[in-house]
Amino acid sequence: MFDWRWDFTWDILPRLIAATGNTLLAAGLGYAIAVVLGLALALAQRTPSRALTLVVREAIEFIRSTPLVLQIFFVFYVGPQFGLRLSPWTAGMIAIGLHYAAYLSEVYRGGLDSVPKGQWEAATSLNLSTSRTYFRVILPQALPPSLAGMGNYLVGIFKDTPMLSVIGVAELMHTANAIGSETYRFLEPFTLVGIIFLALSLPTAAGIRLFEAWVRRKLGMV
Amino acid sequence: MDAQDLSGFPLRLEGDAVPMVSFRKVTKSYGSLVVLDSLDLDVAEGEMVSVIGPSGSGKTTVLRMLMTLETINGGVIYVDGEPLTHMPRGDRLVPADSRHLRRIRAKIGMCFQQFNLFPHMTALENCMEGPVHVLGLSKKEARERSEELLAMVGMTEKRDQHPSRLSGGQQQRVAIARAMAMRPKVMLFDEVTSALDPEVIGEVTNVIRKLVAEHNLTMLMVTHQMGFAKDISDRVCFFYGGRIEEQGTPDALFGHPKRERTQQFLSAVREAI
Numbered sequence: 001m002f003d004w005r006w007d008f009t010w011d012i013l014p015r016l017i018a019a020t021g022n023t024l025l026a027a028g029l030g031y032a033i034a035v036v037l038g039l040a041l042a043l044a045q046r047t048p049s050r051a052l053t054l055v056v057r058e059a060i061e062f063i064r065s066t067p068l069v070l071q072i073f074f075v076f077y078v079g080p081q082f083g084l085r086l087s088p089w090t091a092g093m094i095a096i097g098l099h100y101a102a103y104l105s106e107v108y109r110g111g112l113d114s115v116p117k118g119q120w121e122a123a124t125s126l127n128l129s130t131s132r133t134y135f136r137v138i139l140p141q142a143l144p145p146s147l148a149g150m151g152n153y154l155v156g157i158f159k160d161t162p163m164l165s166v167i168g169v170a171e172l173m174h175t176a177n178a179i180g181s182e183t184y185r186f187l188e189p190f191t192l193v194g195i196i197f198l199a200l201s202l203p204t205a206a207g208i209r210l211f212e213a214w215v216r217r218k219l220g221m222v
Numbered sequence: 223m224d225a226q227d228l229s230g231f232p233l234r235l236e237g238d239a240v241p242m243v244s245f246r247k248v249t250k251s252y253g254s255l256v257v258l259d260s261l262d263l264d265v266a267e268g269e270m271v272s273v274i275g276p277s278g279s280g281k282t283t284v285l286r287m288l289m290t291l292e293t294i295n296g297g298v299i300y301v302d303g304e305p306l307t308h309m310p311r312g313d314r315l316v317p318a319d320s321r322h323l324r325r326i327r328a329k330i331g332m333c334f335q336q337f338n339l340f341p342h343m344t345a346l347e348n349c350m351e352g353p354v355h356v357l358g359l360s361k362k363e364a365r366e367r368s369e370e371l372l373a374m375v376g377m378t379e380k381r382d383q384h385p386s387r388l389s390g391g392q393q394q395r396v397a398i399a400r401a402m403a404m405r406p407k408v409m410l411f412d413e414v415t416s417a418l419d420p421e422v423i424g425e426v427t428n429v430i431r432k433l434v435a436e437h438n439l440t441m442l443m444v445t446h447q448m449g450f451a452k453d454i455s456d457r458v459c460f461f462y463g464g465r466i467e468e469q470g471t472p473d474a475l476f477g478h479p480k481r482e483r484t485q486q487f488l489s490a491v492r493e494a495i
Contacts (some may be wrong), residue, residue, distance in 0.1 A: 017268075036300075095228075115336075115386035116336075118334060118336050118338035119337060119338060119340065120333065120335065121291050122333075122339070122340065123332075124289065124290065124291060124327075125289055125291075125331060125332040125334075125398070125401065126351065126352035126356060126401075126404060127324055127327050127352065127356045127358075127404065128326050128351070128352065128355060128356060132355050132356075136340075136351065136355065137340055140342045141340075141341065172279060219341070219342035219343055220341065220343075220344070220384030220385075220386060220387075
């Protein structure tokens with residue numbers, strides 16, 4: 001029943017490992033966009049402007065309520081109709097970055113809400129400016145409770161990179177599929193893809209937990 | 223802030239004895255609940271005023287409005303002769319913008335019931351934050367100033383500890399040093415001993431005594447420590463139902479309260495001890 005061929009496995013492994021680089025690059029770039037944009041989305045909901053808050057909230061709801069793969073298709077295939085002609089990589093990064101920014105903004109929002117009101121009041125009583133208050137007082141305290149959620153989404157974005165294969169980004173899944181189409185053998189490439197994902201996800205999750213503990217120690221919170 | 227006619231309020235207070243803090247017909251309400259009802263209260267430079275009263279009487283709100291943690295619904299607050307909640311535009315007062323608020327607020331410092339130290343900074347860093355990032359002092363100057371103040375509150379040895387390693391009394395002493403590092407003209411103490419264990423209250427009240435003795439600060443203190451208020455205050459205000467029910471020297475107010483509500487409150491407090 002099992003027809004596992006080791007010679008074939010060793011043949012395709014270098015190609016898959018090369019594609020893993022693209023997967024990591026896509027996850028890393030997408031996550032970097034999401035981390036920064038997500039913070040902007042979270043902070044935008046805290047400005048005095050009601051209208052801005054409402055628009056941002058609705059946008060986040062919209063992104064969270066529709067599938068990622070639809071958003072990827074939308075940016076790549078519908079974008080050109082609005083004069084937005086993007087390479088698969090650029091379109092993919094925008095779509096996945098935006099998607100995870102929406103989720104991360106909710107993580108940040110929870111972290112920001114967890115900072116006691118008294119911290120804001122102390123900052124006001126010391127006459128700190130709004131930006132100082134955020135960057136010196138509030139965000140350092142909002143970070144530790146956000147780290148677990150941020151870590152989950154880092155693993156999440158990594159596991160979602162195969163969706164980029166639908167618009168032709170040559171990441172792991174795309175490469176495995178290509179190997180399958182060329183050779184009519186799917187068992188080895190897809191099994192290897194699974195193993196590679198597992199081998200990268202598990203240590204990442206563990207690393208995040210260590211990082212979280214380190215940050216809490218660093219900030220004097222234990 | 224509600225639109226109101228401010229034509230009767232001066233653009234600034236002038237004359238021989240301008241109070242350091244002046245509440246003029248100040249009103250605060252949450253919806254239909256009136257917390258402070260047309261409050262008039264002057265505090266002279268260097269004066270120590272204690273505010274006592276039952277919970278819900280609006281006493282903490284007085285301090286929070288002065289620290290601009292609460293907006294006001296009517297009237298004007300003046301600090302050092304200048305309006306705090308408003309600013310002059312032409313020949314009339316308009317609600318203050320954030321720049322004006324920051325400028326006037328710099329004269330005021332506050333200590334809180336829950337200390338509110340920044341937990342990710344050491345005691346020393348807590349004290350240096352404002353002087354460096356608001357007053358623009360060099361790190362060296364800010365450190366010298368902060369170390370001096372931490373010495374005054376007896377926290378030199380703990381200056382490199384984070385707040386989580388300090389007792390409540392120690393945290394409150396650091397909080398006093400932190401507020402003082404901004405060199406305010408007015409200090410506000412909002413129930414600063416209420417969250418403390420009885421045996422450490424003295425270490426905080428002693429620091430406040432020291433401030434009264436050694437600095438020409440104007441102070442407003444909300445407290446439940448009647449004995450301390452009696453010892454240290456120039457004047458005591460008894461709040462009831464959003465108004466000053468009675469005020470006077472500590473001897474007069476605690477010794478011979480004139481109003482029935484004051485008598486009731488003080489006897490209830492004495493029974494509790």
